[in-house]
Amino acid sequence: MPTPSVAALPIRRLTPRDLTACADLSEDRGWPREEHKWRLLLTAGKGYGIDDPGGGLVAACVITEYGPGERPDLVAIGMVLVAERHARQGVGRRLMRHIVSAMGATPLTLYATPYGRPLYEQLGFKTTGRSEMLKGPFAPGGPEPRVATRAAAAEDLGSILRLDEEVFGTDRTPLIARLPAFSDQLRVAVDGDRIVGYAAAWPNMDTQVVGPLIARDTETAKSLIASLADRTDRPLRTDIDIRHEELLAWVKERGLTSVAMNSVMTYGITELPGDWTRRFAPLTVAAG
Numbered sequence: 001m002p003t004p005s006v007a008a009l010p011i012r013r014l015t016p017r018d019l020t021a022c023a024d025l026s027e028d029r030g031w032p033r034e035e036h037k038w039r040l041l042l043t044a045g046k047g048y049g050i051d052d053p054g055g056g057l058v059a060a061c062v063i064t065e066y067g068p069g070e071r072p073d074l075v076a077i078g079m080v081l082v083a084e085r086h087a088r089q090g091v092g093r094r095l096m097r098h099i100v101s102a103m104g105a106t107p108l109t110l111y112a113t114p115y116g117r118p119l120y121e122q123l124g125f126k127t128t129g130r131s132e133m134l135k136g137p138f139a140p141g142g143p144e145p146r147v148a149t150r151a152a153a154a155e156d157l158g159s160i161l162r163l164d165e166e167v168f169g170t171d172r173t174p175l176i177a178r179l180p181a182f183s184d185q186l187r188v189a190v191d192g193d194r195i196v197g198y199a200a201a202w203p204n205m206d207t208q209v210v211g212p213l214i215a216r217d218t219e220t221a222k223s224l225i226a227s228l229a230d231r232t233d234r235p236l237r238t239d240i241d242i243r244h245e246e247l248l249a250w251v252k253e254r255g256l257t258s259v260a261m262n263s264v265m266t267y268g269i270t271e272l273p274g275d276w277t278r279r280f281a282p283l284t285v286a287a288g
């Protein structure tokens with residue numbers, strides 16, 4: 001039987017059972033396997049993929065919907081991957097067109113690598129910002145940041161969700177409510193008995209990824225990062241909005257180095273909702 005053309009292979013929904021195939025696809029493109037992250041995204045979000053008749057996946061991507069369950073008001077797209085052996089045959093474009101049309105009028109956002117950007121531009125996405133990915137061992141020292149932090153307690157979840165919605169601009173309960181299980185650390189910054197910021201650190205390969213990082217101001221963001229770094233031996237990784245120049249300079253002074261730049265792109269809106277001044281880092285560039 002002749003092998004069907006890749007253009008004719010159906011797009012199907014992925015489930016957490018596809019986790020290993022998704023990680024294999026990451027590896028195929030030279031990305032880390034990131035199974036912990038894939039599991040979160042395939043559980044809290046919706047995966048789409050194309051099966052390879054020869055085994056494994058031809059392509060995959062994940063969307064995460066925010067806002068009211070039945071009527072999301074923002075959708076983040078991430079983990080857009082096409083197996084190397086099927087590259088440059090229009091698969092990425094077909095998968096993205098499928099998502100864009102399935103989402104109808106709902107605004108879309110994504111973080112694009114330099115490889116993905118031309119494809120998204122062709123589909124009508126516009127660059128609205130940039131973020132810098134940094135990685136490295138965090139060296140304590142210098143003046144200590146001054147805002148008090150503590151481990152989040154179960155009863156903080158309501159306040160964290162309220163703060164997150166105010167700053168992110170839409171409700172992302174399905175993702176944030178998973179943070180206590182997904183992350184190694186979840187900490188809040190406090191001013192008296194008021195929560196003025198929060199941050200998680202979650203395990204990814206050999207690093208702890210700091211995100212989300214939401215804080216009243218740069219000093220609070222620094223305090224949260226320093227308190228997370230204090231409690232792990234692993235190098236940190238994070239993705240900071242480049243408008244936060246002071247925080248970027250500070251993490252570099254403390255030993256993190258720039259590893260990549262991503263473009264923040266949107267479709268159907270010109271700016272992301274919420275308050276960027278208090279939004280320092282996403283949970284992951286794959287979900288916003």
Ligand SMILES: CC(C)(COP(=O)(O)OP(=O)(O)OC[C@H]1O[C@@H](n2cnc3c(N)ncnc32)[C@H](O)[C@@H]1OP(=O)(O)O)[C@@H](O)C(=O)NCCC(=O)NCCS
Nearest residue numbers: 080081082087088089090091092093112113115116118119
């Ligand atoms: C980016 C990616 C998903 C594109 O998938 P693909 O199926 O190869 O892309 P398509 O064949 O549909 O091409 C769509 C357009 O993307 C651009 N493009 C794709 N691969 C490219 C490459 N290697 N160099 C330059 N442009 C490229 C081109 O503009 C192309 O249109 P054209 O062929 O008409 O010129 C794929 O290369 C990939 O998985 N890369 C690694 C992971 C990654 O960076 N993902 C993006 C995350 S934001």
